[in-house]
Amino acid sequence: MRTYLAKRLLLIVPTLFGVAAVVFLIMRVIPGDVTLLILGGDQTGRIDPQQLAAMRHQLGLDQPLAVQFGTWLWGVLRLDFGTSLWTGQPVIDEVFIRLPLSLEVAILATIVSVLLAIPLGMIAAVRQDTWVDYLIRVVSIGGQAIPSFWVGILVILALVIYFGWGPPLEFTPPWVDPWANFQQLVWPVLTVGYRYAAVTTRMTRSTVLEVLREDYIRTAWAKGLRERVVVIRHALKNAMLPVITLVGTEFAFLIGGLVVTETVFTLNGVGRFVVDAVAHRDYPVVQALVFLIALCFVVVNLLIDLTYAWLDPRIRYH
Amino acid sequence: MSVDSSLVGAGATAPAARPVGWVDRAWAFARAKPLGAAGALIILAMLLVAALAQPLAPYDPYLPDYAAQFSRPSVDHWLGTDEFGRDVLSRIMYGARIALFVGFTASFAGCSIGGLLGVLSAYCGGTIDLLLERVMDVLLAFPQLILALAVASILGPAVPNVVIAVAIPIIPRAARVVRATALSVKENQYVEAAHGLGASHGAVIRRHLLPNVFAPYLIMLTAQLGTAILAEAALSYLGLGAAEPTPSWGLMLSGSAPAYAEKAPWIGLFPGIAISLAVFGFSLFGDSLRDALDPKLRGK
Numbered sequence: 001m002r003t004y005l006a007k008r009l010l011l012i013v014p015t016l017f018g019v020a021a022v023v024f025l026i027m028r029v030i031p032g033d034v035t036l037l038i039l040g041g042d043q044t045g046r047i048d049p050q051q052l053a054a055m056r057h058q059l060g061l062d063q064p065l066a067v068q069f070g071t072w073l074w075g076v077l078r079l080d081f082g083t084s085l086w087t088g089q090p091v092i093d094e095v096f097i098r099l100p101l102s103l104e105v106a107i108l109a110t111i112v113s114v115l116l117a118i119p120l121g122m123i124a125a126v127r128q129d130t131w132v133d134y135l136i137r138v139v140s141i142g143g144q145a146i147p148s149f150w151v152g153i154l155v156i157l158a159l160v161i162y163f164g165w166g167p168p169l170e171f172t173p174p175w176v177d178p179w180a181n182f183q184q185l186v187w188p189v190l191t192v193g194y195r196y197a198a199v200t201t202r203m204t205r206s207t208v209l210e211v212l213r214e215d216y217i218r219t220a221w222a223k224g225l226r227e228r229v230v231v232i233r234h235a236l237k238n239a240m241l242p243v244i245t246l247v248g249t250e251f252a253f254l255i256g257g258l259v260v261t262e263t264v265f266t267l268n269g270v271g272r273f274v275v276d277a278v279a280h281r282d283y284p285v286v287q288a289l290v291f292l293i294a295l296c297f298v299v300v301n302l303l304i305d306l307t308y309a310w311l312d313p314r315i316r317y318h
Numbered sequence: 319m320s321v322d323s324s325l326v327g328a329g330a331t332a333p334a335a336r337p338v339g340w341v342d343r344a345w346a347f348a349r350a351k352p353l354g355a356a357g358a359l360i361i362l363a364m365l366l367v368a369a370l371a372q373p374l375a376p377y378d379p380y381l382p383d384y385a386a387q388f389s390r391p392s393v394d395h396w397l398g399t400d401e402f403g404r405d406v407l408s409r410i411m412y413g414a415r416i417a418l419f420v421g422f423t424a425s426f427a428g429c430s431i432g433g434l435l436g437v438l439s440a441y442c443g444g445t446i447d448l449l450l451e452r453v454m455d456v457l458l459a460f461p462q463l464i465l466a467l468a469v470a471s472i473l474g475p476a477v478p479n480v481v482i483a484v485a486i487p488i489i490p491r492a493a494r495v496v497r498a499t500a501l502s503v504k505e506n507q508y509v510e511a512a513h514g515l516g517a518s519h520g521a522v523i524r525r526h527l528l529p530n531v532f533a534p535y536l537i538m539l540t541a542q543l544g545t546a547i548l549a550e551a552a553l554s555y556l557g558l559g560a561a562e563p564t565p566s567w568g569l570m571l572s573g574s575a576p577a578y579a580e581k582a583p584w585i586g587l588f589p590g591i592a593i594s595l596a597v598f599g600f601s602l603f604g605d606s607l608r609d610a611l612d613p614k615l616r617g618k
Contacts, residue, residue: 018456026468137353141605145597147548149555150571150590157583256463260552274464275556278471290468294459 004309012302017073019294024072027287028065059283072287081288086280091288095270101171102262102269104181105188106254112193113200114247118236120197121204121243126231128209136201143198148257151191152264159187171268188265192257196250203246207239214238241312248304255293347610354606360599368414377405379412379565388582398584400570406584409565410592416477416566417596420550424481425542428488433535435489436496437527440504441519450493457490466549470558477566480559484549492538496531503530533611540607544600551593567593 056062060071075081081091124136172180211217212235220230258271266272270289277285348355367374376396377383383403391398397406439450457465466483473479503509504527512522553559554568562569570589578585 014452015455015459018452019459022456022460023468026472134353141601142594142598145544145548145601146594147551147555147568147571147590147597149552150586150593153571153586153590157586160580161583251461255461256552259463259467260555263556274467278467279557286468286471290460290464293461293464297461298459 001309005306008302008305008309012298015298016295019298020073020076020291021069023287023291023294024069026290027283028061028068076291081291082284084277084282084285086277086282086285091285094273094285095289095292098268098270098273100173101267102258102271104174105185105192105258105262105267105269108185108189109192109196109254109257110247112189113196116193116197117200118204118240118243121201122208122231122236122239124201124205125208125212126227133205137205140198140201140205143194143201146195147260148191148195149260149264151194152188152261155187155191156264184267188261188267191264192254192261195257196254199250200243200247203250204239204243207242208235211235211239241308244311245304245308248300251297251300255297347606351606351610353602354610357599357602357604357606360595361603364414364418364596364599367411368418371411371415375405375408375411377408379404379409380563388578390582391584397588398582400582400585401578406570406588409570410567410589412565413567413570413589413592414596416560416564417547417550417593420477420481420484421543421547421596421600424484424546424550425488425539427481428485428546429492429535429539429542431485432489432492432494433496433531433538436493436498437500437523437531439493440497440500441523441527451497454490454493457487458494460487462487462545463549463552466553467556467558470553475558475561477560477564480550480553483553483558484546487549488542488546492535492542495534495538499531499534500527503527537604537608537611540600540604544597544604547593547600548597 053062060068063071079092083089084091084094087094120136120140124133127133172184174181217230217234220234225234255271258269259274260271261267262269262272263275270293274286274289274293276282277289348358381404383399386395386399386403387401389395389399389403395405395407397410399405400409435450435454439447460468465487469486470479470483473482506526509522509526512526517525550559550566551568551571554566555572557572560566560569567589571586
């Protein structure tokens with residue numbers, strides 16, 4: 001296990017280096033001058049050249065590309081992502097202000113999705129090709145097909161029309177007022193959770209189906225065990241392994257869901273920060289957030305891999 | 319054993335005397351995979367609406383009519399009008415063109431580039447494989463929507479840029495799936511035989527590898543179609559896709575729809591149904607196609 005851990009941790013380094021390089025390349029090498037975009041486009045062609053030079057200098061764009069990359073990488077290592085062009089605050093501080101809200105939504109949505117997905121996926125697999133299976137499949141494929149921002153809009157429509165609800169202006173942390181916090185986050189959490197659950201339900205269904213065809217399941221049936229014992233103790237336990245990995249892999253869905261859902265529900269989290277930064281042409285922030293989200297994704301996948309190896313000894317020895 | 323794939327099914331159910339035509343195959347597929355057939359019907363309907371948007375649409379999707387602002391759904395305007403008095407039904411019909419255009423071009427470009435890289439990676443092996451694999455790993459570290467968002471933010475809001483932004487995240491996903499199949503195809507004896515007979519690398523790739531990775535390529539393509547349509551809608555919703563007054567479904571939901579929630583809920587209702595139906599159709603069809611083509615899933 002220790003060798004495996006060391007190997008996986010070492011593999012992370014080139015991946016993160018690559019991630020930093022890709023973020024840098026997207027922002028610098030794609031045609032289009034960032035400074036022109038920030039200063040208001042080139043339609044009129046009348047941009048103060050002095051202002052342009054000053055902005056280039058501020059962003060460090062007057063340096064050679066290699067130096068720029070070095071500076072960016074050195075900044076990343078010290079968690080220094082520069083200052084936001086919009087607020088003038090250090091980017092990392094702005095991120096930390098918004099992080100608790102996004103984390104809370106993410107964790108609650110994951111819990112909701114697992115609680116929904118595992119029983120539903122299991123039932124669909126056990127009752128394969130019956131109306132229950134078809135219903136669960138249609139609902140879960142629907143969850144992936146229905147855009148989460150539209151679900152958000154529908155929820156808001158219903159809340160506004162029937163309850164005269166207005167979006168909250170400020171986020172209340174759970175340790176200040178748990179009830180107010182719950183009221184603010186219950187709809188976004190369910191919206192993101194449904195989509196996430198849809199993906200996981202389908203995966204649970206197919207892994208349980210696969211396990212149900214194993215020899216040891218036939219043996220369990222042959223021993224005359226009851227259905228509940230066969231399904232829960234023998235099938236589900238073995239099917240859970242891949243599902244754990246999938247919950248991690250589908251973490252990407254969660255982040256995508258957060259970006260749009262926070263925008264719909266006007267929640268001031270990290271996801272909406274990305275969208276706002278893009279709208280404000282706040283490139284240091286976009287660059288930092290895209291990198292941090294990818295970092296988060298890599299770390300979650302590492303944790304999932306390690307859990308998997310810990311649970312399944314076969315992996316460690318390969 | 320029950321009929322479980324279109325190919326097996328067509329052979330098993332068609333009478334021996336009659337040649338197995340595409341109608342029989344389609345019928346066998348529909349019987350074996352009713353959900354897949356439903357998906358195919360939705361896709362077909364959407365293609366028809368997109369192709370015939372001009373004669374079918376009752377109004378000009380771009381033409382504002384301030385006398386008819388916020389009209390409720392009625393005989394004149396089946397799905398109502400928006401804040402400029404534009405007919406929602408006509409805009410949804412024209413929107414099908416954009417959704418399909420972005421969906422098809424982005425997933426075709428992404429899957430083809432990714433698929434070719436995957437085949438090359440598997441065929442060449444060694445350093446090239448290692449390098450390409452690392453690059454794909456890095457690209458996979460970005461959630462699909464975030465990578466698209468970053469690319470779109472630099473390129474600016476326009477339909478062709480959306481295609482690029484949506485296609486790029488598909489590349490590593492397609493490359494990975496196709497590479498895995500190509501690796502096992504490469505080990506077949508007929509590939510060795512082709513080499514022995516003096517076939518060039520290009521010929522081996524063209525004649526033996528590409529046709530054999532076509533099934534996973536096709537599965538990936540249909541699976542990504544729905545995702546691409548959804549990504550286009552999300553980007554347009556966030557203001558990074560098609561720009562006003564283009565009738566893009568995602569764009570129709572942004573801005574005005576939540577703002578007029580109480581006054582005109584239909585503005586926010588119908589484009590969302592269109593997106594969901596389209597993606598739903600592609601997912602149903604893609605799923606069934608995967609079940610039918612993937613030998614590991616046959617009979618499940």
